[in-house]
Every structure is written in C-alpha cells, then in structure tokens.
Amino acid sequence: MSGADVTLILRSTRVVTPEGTRPAAVAVAGGTIDAVLPYDTEVPAGARLHDFGGDVLLPGLVDTHVHVNDPGRTEWEGFWTATRAAAAGGITTLLDMPLNSLPPTTTVGHLRTKQQVAAAKAHIDTGFWGGAIPSNVKDLRPLYEAGVFGFKCFLSPSGVEEFPELDQEQLARSLAEIAGFDGLLIVHAEDPHHLAAAPQRSGPAYADFLASRPRDAENTAIESLIAHARRLNARIHVLHLSSSDALPLIAAAKREGVRVSVESCPHFLTLTAEEVPDGATEFKCCPPIREAANQDALWAGLADGTIDCIVSDHSPCTVDLKTPDFASAWGGISSLQLGLPAIWTEARRRGHSLDDVVRWMSAAPAELAGLTRKGAIEAGRDADFAVLAPDETFTVDPAELFHRNQVTAYAGKTLHGVVKSTWLRGQRIAADGALAEPTGRLLERNQPTNNVRNH
Numbered sequence: 001m002s003g004a005d006v007t008l009i010l011r012s013t014r015v016v017t018p019e020g021t022r023p024a025a026v027a028v029a030g031g032t033i034d035a036v037l038p039y040d041t042e043v044p045a046g047a048r049l050h051d052f053g054g055d056v057l058l059p060g061l062v063d064t065h066v067h068v069n070d071p072g073r074t075e076w077e078g079f080w081t082a083t084r085a086a087a088a089g090g091i092t093t094l095l096d097m098p099l100n101s102l103p104p105t106t107t108v109g110h111l112r113t114k115q116q117v118a119a120a121k122a123h124i125d126t127g128f129w130g131g132a133i134p135s136n137v138k139d140l141r142p143l144y145e146a147g148v149f150g151f152k153c154f155l156s157p158s159g160v161e162e163f164p165e166l167d168q169e170q171l172a173r174s175l176a177e178i179a180g181f182d183g184l185l186i187v188h189a190e191d192p193h194h195l196a197a198a199p200q201r202s203g204p205a206y207a208d209f210l211a212s213r214p215r216d217a218e219n220t221a222i223e224s225l226i227a228h229a230r231r232l233n234a235r236i237h238v239l240h241l242s243s244s245d246a247l248p249l250i251a252a253a254k255r256e257g258v259r260v261s262v263e264s265c266p267h268f269l270t271l272t273a274e275e276v277p278d279g280a281t282e283f284k285c286c287p288p289i290r291e292a293a294n295q296d297a298l299w300a301g302l303a304d305g306t307i308d309c310i311v312s313d314h315s316p317c318t319v320d321l322k323t324p325d326f327a328s329a330w331g332g333i334s335s336l337q338l339g340l341p342a343i344w345t346e347a348r349r350r351g352h353s354l355d356d357v358v359r360w361m362s363a364a365p366a367e368l369a370g371l372t373r374k375g376a377i378e379a380g381r382d383a384d385f386a387v388l389a390p391d392e393t394f395t396v397d398p399a400e401l402f403h404r405n406q407v408t409a410y411a412g413k414t415l416h417g418v419v420k421s422t423w424l425r426g427q428r429i430a431a432d433g434a435l436a437e438p439t440g441r442l443l444e445r446n447q448p449t450n451n452v453r454n455h
Contacts, residue, residue, distance in 0.1 A: 005029040005030065005034065006027045006028065006029045006034055006044045006047050007028060007029060007030075007046070007047055007048065007426070008027070008028040008047060008048050008050070008383070008426050009025050009026065009027055009028070009041075009043050009044075009047050009048070009049045009050070010025070010026045010028065010050050010052070010057060010385065010423070011024070011025040011026070011039060011049065011050070011051045011052065012024070012051070012052040012053065012054070012055060012056065012057040012387075013039065013053065013054050014054060014055075014056040014057065014354075015036070015056075015057045015377060016056060016057065016058050016059065016354055016355055016358045016377065017036055017376070017377050017378060018363070018376050018377075018378055020355060021056070021353070021354065021355055023038075023039035024036050024037065024038065024039055024057075024377075025037045025038065025039055025040075025041045026057065026377060026383075026385075027041075027044075027047075028383040028426040030426075031382065031383055031425030031426045031427075032373075032380065032381070032382060032383055032425070032426075033377060033378060033379055033380065033381050033382070033383050034379060035379050036377060036378060036379065052387050052420070055387050055388060055389050055390075055420055056354055056387070056388045056389075056390055057377065057385055057386075057387055058090065058354065058358055058362070058377075058385065058386045058387075058388055059358060059362045059363070059374075059375055059376050059377045059381070059384060059385065059386075060090065060091065060092025060093065060124075060362065060374070060382075060384030060385055060386055060422065060423070060424070061089070061090050061091040061092065061093075061339070061340060061361045061362050061365075061386060062091070062092070062093045062094075062361070062362050062365040062366045062369070062371060062374050062375055063086065063091050063093070063094045063095070063311050063312050063314070063336070063339070063361075063365065064094070064095040064149075064263075064309075064311050064365045064368055064369050065095070065097065065239065065240070065263065065265070065311035065312060065313045065314075066082060066086070066094045066095065066096055066097060066311075066312060066313075066314045066336065067096070067097045067099070067100045067313075067314060067315040067316070067332070068082045068094075068096045068097075068101065068118075069100040069101050069316070070082075070101055070114075070117055070118070070121075071101060071102060071113070071114070071117045072100075072101045072102025072103065073100055073101060073102060075318055075404070076100065076316055076317045076318055076404065076405070077314075077316045077403060077404050077405070078121065078404060079117065079118040079121035079122055079126070080121040080123075080438070081402060081403055081404040082094070082314070082336060082403060082404075083121065083122050083123035083124045083126065083438065083440060084123050084402040084435050085314075085336040085337040085401060085402035085403040086123070086124050086336050086337070087123045087124050087422050087424075087429050087430040087435060088337050088402050088419065088422070088430050088433065088435065089336060089337035089338060089339060089340055089341075089419055089422075090340045090386030090388065090419040090422050091124060091336070091339075091340075091386075091422075092124050092125060092374070092382075092384035092385075092386070092422060092423075092424050092429075093124060093125045093126075093127070093366070093371060093374050093384065093443070094124060094125075094126055094127075095126075095127045095128065095129055095149055095369060095443075096114070096118075096126060096127070096128050096129065097129055097152060098128070098129050098130055098131030098148075098151075098152050098163070099131060099152070099158055099160055099162075099163035100160060100163075100315070101114060102162065103162070104131050104133075104160075104162055104163050105128055105129065105130050105131050105143075105148065106130065106131040106133055106136045106139060106143075106163075107136065107139045107142075107143070108139070108142050108143055108146045111128060111130070111143060111146055111147070111148060112146075114128060115128070115442055118442060119442060120438065121438055122438055122440030122441070122442065123429060123430075123435060123436075123438040123439070123440050124424060124429070124440045125374075125382075125384075125424065125440050125441050125442075125443050126440055126441075126442055126443060127147075127148075127149055127369065127371075127442070127443035127444065127445070128147070128148050128149070129148055129149055129150055129151065129152050129186065130143040130144070130148035130150070130151045130152070131151060131152055131153070131163060132151040132152065132153040132166065132174040132178070132185065133153070133163060133164050133166070134164055134166060134167075134170045137173055137174055137177050140174065140177050140178055140183070141177065141180075141181055144178075144181055144183050144445070144446075145446065146444075147443075147444025147445050147446055147447070148445060149184070149369045149370065149443075149445045150178075150183055150184030150185065150186055150235075150237075150369075150445075151174070151178055151183060151184070151185050151186065152185075152186045152187070152188070152239070153165070153166050153171065153174065153185060153186075153187055153188070154166065154187075154188040155171065155187065155188065155189055155190060155191060155192065155221050155225075156188070156190045156191065156192040156195055156217070156221075157192070158188070159286075159330070159331065165192070168224065171224075171225075171228060172228060172232075175228050175229070175232055175234050175236070176232055176234075178234065178235075179232045179233065179234035179235070182235065183235070184235045184236075184237060184368075185234065185235065185236050185237070186236075186237040186239055187221075187225055187236060187237065187238060187239060188239050188240070189218055189221035189222050189225055189238050189239065190213065190217040190218055190221055190286065190287055191216075191217045191218075191220040191221040191224070193220075194214060194216045194217035194220055195212070195213065195214075195217050198211060198212050198213070198214050198217070199211050199212060200212050200327065201327065202325050202326075202327035202328065203325060203326070203327065204278040204279035204324045204325060204326065205278050205326070206273065206276040206277070206278055206280070206283070206326060207273075208326065208327075209284065209288060209326035209327065210273055210288050210290070212327070213286055213287050213288045215242075215243035215245045215246075215290070215294075217287070218241070218242060218243035218245075218246055218287055219243055219245050219246045219249065222238055222246045222249055222250065223246075223249055225238065225260070226249065226250075226253045226258055226260060229253075229258050229259060229260055230253070230256070230258050233259070234259065235259045236259065236260050236261075237260070237261045237262070237263070237368065238250070238260065238261070238262045238263070239263060239313070240263060240264065240265050240268070240285075240287065240313045241262050241263065241264045241268070241298070241301075241307060242264075242268050242287035242288060242289070242290055242294075243287065243290070243294070244290075244294045244295075244297030244298050244300075244301065247297065247298075247300075247301045247306050247307075250262055250301075250306055251301075251304075251306045254306070261308045261309075261368060262301075262306065262307050262308055262309075263307065263308060263309045263310065263311050263365075263368075264298055264301075264302070264307050264310055265310065265311060265312060265313045265333070265335075266310065266312060266333075266335050266338070266339045266342040266343050267283075267285060267289055267313075267333045267335060267409060268289060268290070268295065268298055269295060269298055269299065269302075269310065269343060269346060270342045270343065270345065270346045271283065271289050271409060272289065272290075272291060272292040272295055273288070273289055273290055273291045273292075274291060274292055276289060279324035279326075280409075281322045281323060281324060281325070281326055281329035281330075282322055282333075282334075282407050282408060282409045282411070283333070283409045284322075284326055284329050284330070284331045284332070285313070285315065285331050285332055285333045286331045299346075299350055302356075302360060303352075308360075308364045308368065309360050309361070309364035309365045309368060310339070310343055310360040310361050311339075311361075311365055312333075312335050312336050312339045313332075313333065313335075314332075314333070314334055314335055314336040314403070315331070315332025315333065315334070316332060316334040316403055316404065316405055316407070317330040317332060317405065317407075318405055319405055319407055322407055333408075333409050334401075334403055334405070334407055334408045334409075335408065335409070335410065336403055337401050337402055337403065338396060338401075338408065338410050338415070339361070340357070340361065340386070340388070340417060340419065341394070341415035341416060341417035341418070341419070342410060342413075342415055343357055343360070343361065344357055344388075344390065344415075344416055344417040345415045345416040345417065348390075348416060354388075354390060362374075362375045362376070363375040363376055369445075370445060371443070382424075382425050383423065383425050383426040384423060384424055384425065385422070385423040386419055386421075386422050386423075387419070387420040387421045387422070387423075388417055388418070388419055388420065389417070389418045389420055390416065390417050391416065392416070392417070392418040393414050393415060393416050393418075394414070394415060394418055395412065395413070395414045395415075396408065396410045396411055396412060396413050396414075396415065397411075398411050400433075402435070420432065424439060424440065425439075427439060
C-alpha cells in the first residue's frame with residue numbers, strides 16, 4: 001500500500017476477488033484500487049473508512065448490451081435515465097448499442113453526435129458499439145479507430161428501417177473488413193428464412209409468438225456465423241442466446257479454436273414461456289423467452305463455460321408500443337436495474353455462488369470489450385464497486401425503477417439481493433435509492449486506460 005496516497009478504505013467480511021470471496025480491506029488512491037489487504041489492516045492517517053460488515057463488496061458490473069436510444073428516440077430511453085437505473089442496480093460501466101437512436105452509430109460523425117449527447121448525462125462510465133449495415137463497410141475501420149468497441153449487425157430485420165440487416169454476402173464482406181483489423185463483430189443471430197417460414201399469427205397468445213421465432217432460426221444463423229469466423233479467423237460474439245440447441249455447436253467451435261463467444265440475458269435465465277400470460281407483451285423480446293427445459297440447458301451452458309457472460313439487452317420503449325398483440329408490440333425487456341438481483345435469485349437457487357455471478361456479469365463482459373481497468377477487485381483496476389445485501393429481498397415495483405418508462409417483465413416478483421450502494425472510481429454514486437450528480441466518463445476502445453472525455 002502506498003500509504004499517503006490512499007484516501008479511502010472499503011472493508012467487508014465478504015469481498016469478491018479473482019481469487020475468491022474473503023474478508024478484506026480495499027485501499028483506493030486516485031480513483032484506482034491501490035491494494036487488496038487483510039481485513040484488519042490499519043487505516044492510513046487521513047483516509048476515510050467505510051465498513052460494510054457482512055454486506056458483499058463486488059466489482060461494479062459491466063453491461064455490454066444496452067439500448068439507450070438517445071438521441072432521436074429519447075422518449076423510449078435516454079442517457080440520464082438509463083445510467084441512473086444502471087447505477088442503482090450496481091452497474092458501473094455500460095456499452096450502448098448502435099441502433100434505436102437517431103442517428104445510429106454507423107459513421108464517425110454519428111458516434112461523435114452520440115458522445116456529445118451522453119457526455120453530461122452519464123452517471124456511469126459509458127462506451128459505444130458501432131453498427132455494421134449494408135452501406136457502411138467503408139466506415140468500419142474509421143469507426144474502430146475513433147474508439148468504438150466493435151460492431152453490431154443483424155441477420156434478420158432489426159425493427160427499425162435505419163439499421164438494415166446483412167445478408168450472407170454482406171456479412172462476409174463486413175466480417176472480412178473487421179477481421180482485417182482484428183475487430184469484434186457482435187451478432188443478432190436469427191436466420192431470416194427460418195423466420196419467414198414460421199407461422200405468423202397476430203393476437204395476444206404467447207404460444208403463437210413463440211412459434212413465430214423458432215429455435216432453428218437461431219441455430220442456423222449461429223452455424224453460418226461459426227463457418228464465416230472459421231474461414232476468416234475472425235472474432236465473433238453471439239448476442240442474447242435463447243436457444244439451448246445451439247450450445248453443442250458453440251462448444252465444438254470453441255474446442256476447435258474458432259474465436260466465438262456467447263452471452264445470454266437475465267430474462268432467458270429467470271423467466272419461462274410457461275409463465276407468460278397472454279397479452280403480456282412486457283415479456284416480448286427477440287429471440288423469445290423459451291420453455292423451462294430450455295432454461296435449464298442454458299444454465300448448464302453457463303456452468304460449463306460455453307456461455308461466457310450475462311448482460312441485460314435492456315431494450316425499452318414507450319408504454320403505448322407494448323400493445324397486447326404479440327405480433328405488433330415492440331420487442332424488448334427492460335431490466336437494467338434488476339439484472340443483478342434477478343440472476344442472483346436464480347443462481348443461488350441452482351447452487352451457484354456470487355463468485356460465479358461476478359464472473360458472468362463483471363469479469364467476462366469487461367474482458368469481451370477489452371476494458372482492462374474494469375471487472376475485478378484487484379490492484380490497478382478502477383475503484384468501481386457494488387455493495388450487495390445478498391440475503392435481503394424486495395418485491396419489484398415498476399414505479400420505483402429509474403429507467404424512463406416503468407414497464408418491466410419483473411413487476412411483482414420477489415427477488416433476493418438488495419444493492420445498497422454503487423461506487424465509481426472511489427466515489428459513491430448511488431446509495432439506498434438516492435443518486436449523485438453524473439460523474440461518468442465516456443470510454444473509447446483505443447485509449448490506454450479505456451477512458452477519455454471527462455465532463
């Protein structure tokens with residue numbers, strides 16, 4: 001410990017570190033973790049001490065899949081509201097998806113527009129994915145050099161006309177360009193031909209909607225992605241895996257050395273098709289929430305490492321777009337503030353530890369994005385923390401959530417795990433539901449410490 005430079009000691013009998021959970025005192029200097037020390041280490045003169053007793057000190061969560069929609073569709077969500085919800089939920093870093101905002105993040109100019117909008121509103125550290133669409137192959141390298149963390153594409157319609165999907169030829173062209181600078185392509189993997197062939201019925205029946213997004217659509221798309229990645233030695237990441245049928249394909253590709261990683265989401269891991277009421281389109285997302293047996297297999301994929309990480313895919317909209325017709329309602333689950341307790345509730349039931357949850361929701365997403373200062377409580381990382389009371393419960397009241405439109409599939413659910421406070425670079429930014437003024441930084445991939453553009 002550098003002693004005189006340490007301004008803060010955070011202490012708990014349960015600190016989740018890369019080596020496991022143990023009693024420890026975490027010394028903070030200049031917004032960075034200076035050292036992880038024995039619990040009873042003497043507090044340096046002039047340093048503040050916060051002792052959390054038996055509450056668990058976790059590294060701040062990293063959510064690499066958030067649709068903020070700002071600017072352009074700010075009535076759906078915005079940087080101010082989204083980052084407040086994230087901070088209240090123990091998330092200290094998010095990466096914003098390139099679509100549902102106007103403009104989409106498909107050129108350097110559009111990236112700069114989004115950064116300007118976000119700069120004064122970000123309560124947590126915020127970075128950006130670029131978009132890969134049919135018309136912007138020439139923009140991919142400039143966007144990467146401008147600091148996006150990688151590129152998102154769709155293989156089937158995205159739901160917004162300004163962000164069209166790639167066909168197989170366009171996918172190959174974009175992926176070859178991205179592989180040329182060893183970038184990362186993150187993919188909404190549903191095959192359009194399988195979707196077109198599936199029965200399409202409007203109405204309130206969830207069973208009809210589920211039939212319209214068959215597992216084969218995911219499985220086929222993922223199989224083709226793996227083939228492209230193998231041929232080009234490219235890096236690909238499968239977004240929001242819903243179909244457990246794809247797990248053997250993915251596991252085999254990983255064993256072979258194909259550079260593929262995979263995420264799933266709280267809604268696929270905690271909600272089931274059997275419990276979705278007809279007309280309850282707050283549960284609609286694409287790909288869809290599937291059956292309980294499918295969920296069991298997804299948890300097995302997490303346990304054996306086939307699935308790398310858990311992120312929210314927070315995709316909100318205004319209340320009026322959640323019509324009772326599953327065919328026409330906007331697809332997206334709002335869960336930014338609730339992901340940690342939702343996953344912890346199910347993980348503990350299935351015999352997993354908070355060490356597992358931290359690996360899935362903090363360390364692995366940070367590694368995916370190359371955020372070397374995030375994702376762990378160890379010396380040299382940013383002093384980003386969440387303090388969790390893991391045995392306390394609460395019942396989800398949508399009116400108490402900070403995201404812009406208080407619609408959530410978790411309404412009325414009782415969850416384990418109350419986030420007591422959240423800390424960003426050694427500053428407490430949320431405590432017991434109260435939020436500080438925004439101090440988040442905008443992150444860029446190519447900065448040595450992954451942060452830039454203070455405000």
